[in-house]
Amino acid sequence: MKTTKLFVAVAAALISASTFAQTVDEIVDKHVAALGGMDKIKAVNTVITERSLAVQGMEIPTKTILVVGKSLRNESTIMGNSMVQVVDDSKGWMIRPAQMGGTGEPEDMPADQLKQQIASLDPFGGLVNYKEKGNKVELVGKEKLDKKDVYHLKVTSKEGTSMDEYLDAETFLVSKVKVDMNGQSGEIELSDYKEVEGVKFPNTMDITNAQMGTMSFITNKVSVNTPVDSAVFKKPVK
Numbered sequence: 001m002k003t004t005k006l007f008v009a010v011a012a013a014l015i016s017a018s019t020f021a022q023t024v025d026e027i028v029d030k031h032v033a034a035l036g037g038m039d040k041i042k043a044v045n046t047v048i049t050e051r052s053l054a055v056q057g058m059e060i061p062t063k064t065i066l067v068v069g070k071s072l073r074n075e076s077t078i079m080g081n082s083m084v085q086v087v088d089d090s091k092g093w094m095i096r097p098a099q100m101g102g103t104g105e106p107e108d109m110p111a112d113q114l115k116q117q118i119a120s121l122d123p124f125g126g127l128v129n130y131k132e133k134g135n136k137v138e139l140v141g142k143e144k145l146d147k148k149d150v151y152h153l154k155v156t157s158k159e160g161t162s163m164d165e166y167l168d169a170e171t172f173l174v175s176k177v178k179v180d181m182n183g184q185s186g187e188i189e190l191s192d193y194k195e196v197e198g199v200k201f202p203n204t205m206d207i208t209n210a211q212m213g214t215m216s217f218i219t220n221k222v223s224v225n226t227p228v229d230s231a232v233f234k235k236p237v238k
Contacts, residue, residue, distance in 0.1 A: 027139065028127050031128075035128070044068060046065075046066060047201075048066070048228070049223075052217070056213075063076075065232060071086075072087045072088075072233075073086045078099065082097070083095065086233050087121065093107065094108075133157075133158070135158060138153065138154040138156075143166075145166050150166040150176075152165075153166075173190075174190050174202075175191065184209050186207065188206070194222075196224050199224065201219070205217040
């Protein structure tokens with residue numbers, strides 16, 4: 001009798017685990033479809049994004065040039081000075097004006113900052129192709145966020161870093177991400193998704209943490225598969 005009960009318990013546990021895993025994959029599949037589908041996503045080679053950053057009463061224009069999986073250049077203009085952050089083939093450099101504690105000359109990017117920037121080489125996040133990337137995805141549950149139903153997923157990279165992603169239960173697009181920002185917890189709210197070349201990108205992004213407060217990025221233009229000159233990623237030589 002005990003053996004029978006044990007068998008039933010083990011079988012129930014296995015069925016439950018299988019159902020849970022299947023549910024995660026179903027949610028991720030719907031998320032991929034909502035973005036535009038895997039074929040459209042894989043066809044994206046470059047993304048150029050022009051945004052306006054609102055912080056402490058200032059409007060700061062920013063431009064991001066991305067070669068998916070390889071190179072990234074972020075450039076902002078602050079009070080007439082340029083701040084540049086570049087990642088190219090897993091190496092990083094930056095230019096900081098004096099107001100930002102820099103010299104205005106090119107310098108190597110600190111390792112912790114480089115690690116965060118490298119994660120930005122993937123514009124579609126850790127859920128898309130998560131198994132191929134070596135990521136682990138867990139379904140925490142279905143919750144309420146701003147009065148809307150969301151799926152709470154915990155994504156852990158193969159390096160061991162983790163973040164919480166919240167997918168709108170109707171659109172299956174990411175509405176919020178909770179992530180570590182330089183040792184402090186932070187939140188990124190994503191909204192106003194718009195389609196470019198068959199793929200959806202969030203046009204509004206609000207980033208909040210205790211150190212910086214809230215910064216709002218409003219997207220003015222997104223260009224997909226525009227040719228990019230590799231010279232923009234090379235560190236200037238004196």
